[in-house]
Amino acid sequence: MPNQKLSVVVTRRLPEHVETRMTELFNVSLRSDDVPMTREELVEAVKTADVLVPTLTDKIDAGLLGQASEKLKLIANYGAGVDHIDVHTARQRGILVSNTPGAAAEDTADMTMALILAVTRRIPEGLAVMQSGDWDGWSPTALMGGRISGRRLGILGMGRIGQAVARRARAFGMQIHYHNRKKVHEGIANDLEATYWESLDQMIARMDVVSINCPHTPSTYHLMNARRLKLMKPDAVIVNTSRGEVIDENALTRMLRAGDLAGAGLDVFEHGTQINPRLRELKNVVLLPHMGSATREGRLEMGEKVLLNIKTFADGHRPPDQVVPGTL
Structure with missing residues (x-):
């Protein structure tokens, strides 16, 4: 025109x-x-x-x-x-x-790493202690989290954001694994030292942290359903900065409440602002109001x-x- x-x-x-x-x-x-x-x-x-x-x-x-x-x-x-x-x-x-x-790729990748650290290092729990005024000093056993260096990170969706997450996680000493519709270019995979898994089931069963970075499409709706979530290790963490519909939120909530997963960091939710109230009660869950690109x-x-x-x-x-x- x-x-x-x-x-x-x-x-x-x-x-x-x-x-x-x-x-x-x-x-x-x-x-x-x-x-x-x-x-x-x-x-x-x-x-x-x-x-x-x-x-x-x-x-x-x-x-x-x-x-x-x-x-x-x-x-x-x-x-x-x-x-x-x-x-x-x-x-x-x-x-x-x-x-x-x-x-928003770089910004969302930053937020993904922030959530990984927040969940594994129990940052919100530490903030809550300080804001309540109940902190009575350092202790050898207080608020012990987990070290992310050396842990396996499984990235679900290796597009711009997934690759940006991989670059950051590699700098933190994490081992990079990914599942995608197809392999990324060999040069990119070599630079990231990323291992491709054709089978999503096999990958998530072996990961310490799983990051959701794929778009929501009919084929990715509830891609992380109850069956797949149960394949994850009990001490594993899942982070989602993509779309809430990729994870079965009710199944995830049940597993977190039962102690079958170590924690979750969520910036997006299956039903938009209608967040499962049981998620809010869990100390091992970090919830953010879709701030990834903010x-x-x-x-x-x-x-x-x-x-x-x-x-x-x-x-x-x-x-x-x-x-x-x-x-x-």
Whole structure:
């Protein structure tokens, strides 16, 4: 759509710099309140916009897309994950979908390591003691955790984030193992000294720490189900900074409560904000409010990618980060 100022609807508050730049480039409708749009507001958005800029809190399903006008030609997602968007239906209706891959990889990998350390070294328990004022001094046996150096880390999903986690974990002296749809390039595997496991079952049965770094797709839903969780060693830890739906949360909760797993660090949850209340009661579980990508730098980079995708599309070209259904 060259030489035409596109109508763009943004569903959530974005960093100020990103909103300012969008206003300069496009005819933009911004969100005044930082709350998700209602279904009715989303329907109105897809009826009026040339471009929709949603986030993971917006359900862009077939029913919603069925109400879109012919104007809507691009869904420029603010975020890498597109499991909240029916990409196949969008394509059938001639609507392109783009995302922001890689923008939050380093930040999410940092948070993965933070969770591994928090769980294995019992950091939240230490914080609770200090904040309560009950600390009465150092003790040889108080709050003893585990050393991560020398431990086996099994990474489930060896994309940008998985590889970034591997680089960090290797620096901490961990042994790197991974399961992926296919092996990574030999040079990358050699640099990371990473061992590939074709069998997920065999890998997780031998790991001390398992990190979930794969996207949520129909094939990864409950990939870590009750059966697989039971394969893990009782002294193992599981960390998830990807999508909550990859783990059967109820099964995980039962195992943690029974002492069949040593601990868990979770930044994402199967049912969004509806977290299993029994998880909150466990001292060996660290829960975070989906903070993996929450850095100023990462969120700005995500916005820049959204801008580039829209601008490229407006100039009559394919968005650089177009999502192709066959690759999901």
